[in-house]
Amino acid sequence: MKVWNYSAGPSMIPVPVMEKAQKEFCDFNGLGMGIVEMSHRSAEYMAVAAEAEQLLRDIMEIPANYKILFEQGGGRGQFAAVPLNILPEDGFADYFVTGHWSRCAYKECAERYGKAILHECVEKDSDGNFYIDYSKMQVTPGAAYAYACLNETVNGIEMFNLPETGDIPLIVDMSSNILTRKIDVSKFGAIIFGAQKNVAPAGLTVTIVREDLLGRARKYCPSIFDWSVLAAHDSMYNTPNSFAWYMAGLDFKWIKDLGGVAELEKRNCQKANLLYNFLDSTDFYRCPIAKSDRSRVNCVFTLKDESLNAEFLAQAKSEHLVGLKGHKVLGGMRASIYNAMPLEGVEVLVRYLDKFAKAHS
Structure with a gap:
């Protein structure tokens, strides 16, 4: 039975990656044991970890003055x-809030660790559509850093422009759009992302951090969250999520063999255009995000008659389309079409959307 998974995460993993992991699960490289049984400090596993890091550095073109840290704790941990x-301790930071997750990051900082300046950066236009107001992304002189979420998974909003922050480091959460489009890593002080949407199973978080930002941690920062400690120990200060790290390496290899991030961006644009063009062609569904700021990977939409929501989801599930329910914060529907989702999966979804709309019009 083929199931199409539109969940926001954990989400689809490329079939070739899953098949290779399945093949090696009980016997990795003829060692007679599975990757999940191996010591993370064994020479065999250290080679797996090093290859994964190098592959990520290659496909993202990460400069030499950035460290790559494989961590635990998820986005909330970061x-x-x-x-x-x-x-x-006596500093402050700017937080450019564009949706649910950047607001969570702002609250975590402001309520627990110090002064955070809130910049509300989303407005509504005359048609009731949400859009990003980049003019609100003005850094405050003296800020320790500026923070943004480049793709708001809950809200279906994606930043395609970057604020000018000058010498103030720009820290970004790319959990849901990492490796979906080409970016210039040198424009950021740090990039954080959870692996469970575009890379690997849940439980792995990656931080790409510029070296000059290391060594500044507060004395009471837990060692497993201290970037300088993790960098000094090659992310092996404690036992990492070795299986997710291994799976990430398989995914990075899959991306490289496809033609890299540029090829994935091309595919993601094609998928997003197909889905949004259909939604815009009918008044049965509505996407409340301005076209310029619509996420390529998290499409949020509502039904004209929301009393049909339960029926819509139940029928979708009966046809093996799962994960379409919107986040509890906003409701409605959401289709996540990350890197592992092929064009066929979006075509199947559009056919279902069309059929359901015609049956209830």
């Missing part, structure tokens, strides 16, 4: 790790 690592 909401704390960012101020604990680079916000001085």
Whole structure:
């Protein structure tokens, strides 16, 4: 039975990656044991970890003066790790809020670790559509850093422009759009992302951090969140999520073999255009995000008659389309079409949307 999974995460993993992991699960490289049984400090596993890191450096073109850290704790863990690592006790930071997750990051900092300046950066236009007001992304002189979420998974909003922050480091959460489009890593002080949407199973978080930001952590920052400690120990200060790290390496290899991030961006644009063009062609569904700021990977939409929501989801599930229910914060529907989702999966979804709309019009 083929199931199409539109969940926001954990989400689809490329079929070739899953098949290779399945093949190696009980016997990795003829060692007679599975990757999940191996010591993370064994020479065999250290080679797996090093290859994964190098592959990520290659496909993202990460400069040599950036460290790559493979961590645990998820995005929420990094909401704390960012101020604990680079916000001085008497300092302050700018938070450019564009949706649910950047607001969570702001609250974590403001309520627990120090002064955070809130910049509300989303407005509504005359048609009731949400859009990003980049003019609100003005850094405050003296800020320790500026923070943004480049893709708001809940809200279906994606930043395609970057604020000018000058010498103030720009820290970004790219959990849901990492490796979906080409970016210039050198424009950021740090990039954080959870692996469970575009890379690997849940439980792995990656931080790409510029070296000059290391060594600033507060004395009471837990060692496992201290970027300088993790960098000094090659992310092996404690036992990492070795299986997710291995799976990430398989995914990075899959991306490289496809033609890299540029090829994925091309595919993601094609998928997003197909879905949004259909939604815009009918008044049965509505996407409340301005076209310029619509996420390529998290499409949020509502039904004209929301009393049909339960029926819509139940029928979708009966046809093996799962994960379409919107986040509890906003409701409605959401289709997540990350890197592992092929064009066929979006075509199947559009056919279902069309059929359901015609049956209830």
